[in-house]
Amino acid sequence: xxxxxxxxxxxxxxxxxxxxxxxxxxxxxxxxxxxxxxxxxxxxxxxxxxxxxxxxxxxxxxxxxxxxxxxxxxxxxxxxxxxxxxxxxxxxxxxxxxxxxxxxxxxxxxxxxxxxxxxxxxxxxxxxxxxxxxxxxxxxxxxxxxxxxxxxxxxxxxxxxxxxxxxxxxxxxxxxxxxxxxxxxxxxxxxxxxxxxxxxxxxxxxxxxxxxxxxxxxxx
Numbered sequence: 001x002x003x004x005x006x007x008x009x010x011x012x013x014x015x016x017x018x019x020x021x022x023x024x025x026x027x028x029x030x031x032x033x034x035x036x037x038x039x040x041x042x043x044x045x046x047x048x049x050x051x052x053x054x055x056x057x058x059x060x061x062x063x064x065x066x067x068x069x070x071x072x073x074x075x076x077x078x079x080x081x082x083x084x085x086x087x088x089x090x091x092x093x094x095x096x097x098x099x100x101x102x103x104x105x106x107x108x109x110x111x112x113x114x115x116x117x118x119x120x121x122x123x124x125x126x127x128x129x130x131x132x133x134x135x136x137x138x139x140x141x142x143x144x145x146x147x148x149x150x151x152x153x154x155x156x157x158x159x160x161x162x163x164x165x166x167x168x169x170x171x172x173x174x175x176x177x178x179x180x181x182x183x184x185x186x187x188x189x190x191x192x193x194x195x196x197x198x199x200x201x202x203x204x205x206x207x208x209x210x211x212x213x214x215x216x217x218x219x220x
Contacts, residue, residue, distance in 0.1 A: 024183040041053065
């Protein structure tokens with residue numbers, strides 16, 4: 001039986017550059033990389049009534065949706081695991097946090113699901129000032145999707161909540177900063193980490209999680 005493909009999970013705030021890194025990894029010659037992420041999952045898979053689904057931002061804004069999040073994340077990572085076991089590599093881009101109306105323990109749940117697989121957790125960092133420039137500049141075909149700066153140039157609270165929550169607890173196999181590295185350079189750094197040795201972040205996160213973390217959420 002062929003060994004499982006590598007799973008790389010890119011974690012960061014919206015507009016931090018995760019999707020661009022994922023595309024750069026797909027353009028490499030080191031095997032086939034399939035891309036799963038919050039954008040495609042919300043656009044084509046999640047029912048409209050559950051949106052923003054796994055893209056729900058920090059702050060406990062939609063407690064009515066929170067019971068659906070563990071099974072939605074299960075579906076995303078279940079697909080990544082199934083693809084990996086068939087041989088292709090998989091790059092997943094998401095924004096993990098636990099700043100809901102109550103903790104859901106999703107990251108520990110994900111770590112347990114990925115146990116035994118070559119799954120690397122990569123922190124995608126970017127200064128909030130750079131993120132705001134990207135938000136304010138917009139994106140062709142996706143105008144109006146992202147919260148922009150206030151009329152006085154103030155950073156919206158929704159953006160600051162992402163900055164506070166998305167890198168907690170900050171346990172990674174590698175961190176990259178897209179304000180100083182291009183997507184291609186970030187992809188090269190990630191590939192260098194893959195050859196350095198096995199991952200440690202998800203095993204650590206799985207060990208930190210309690211046996212009931214994320215399990216007491218009522219199913220919808």
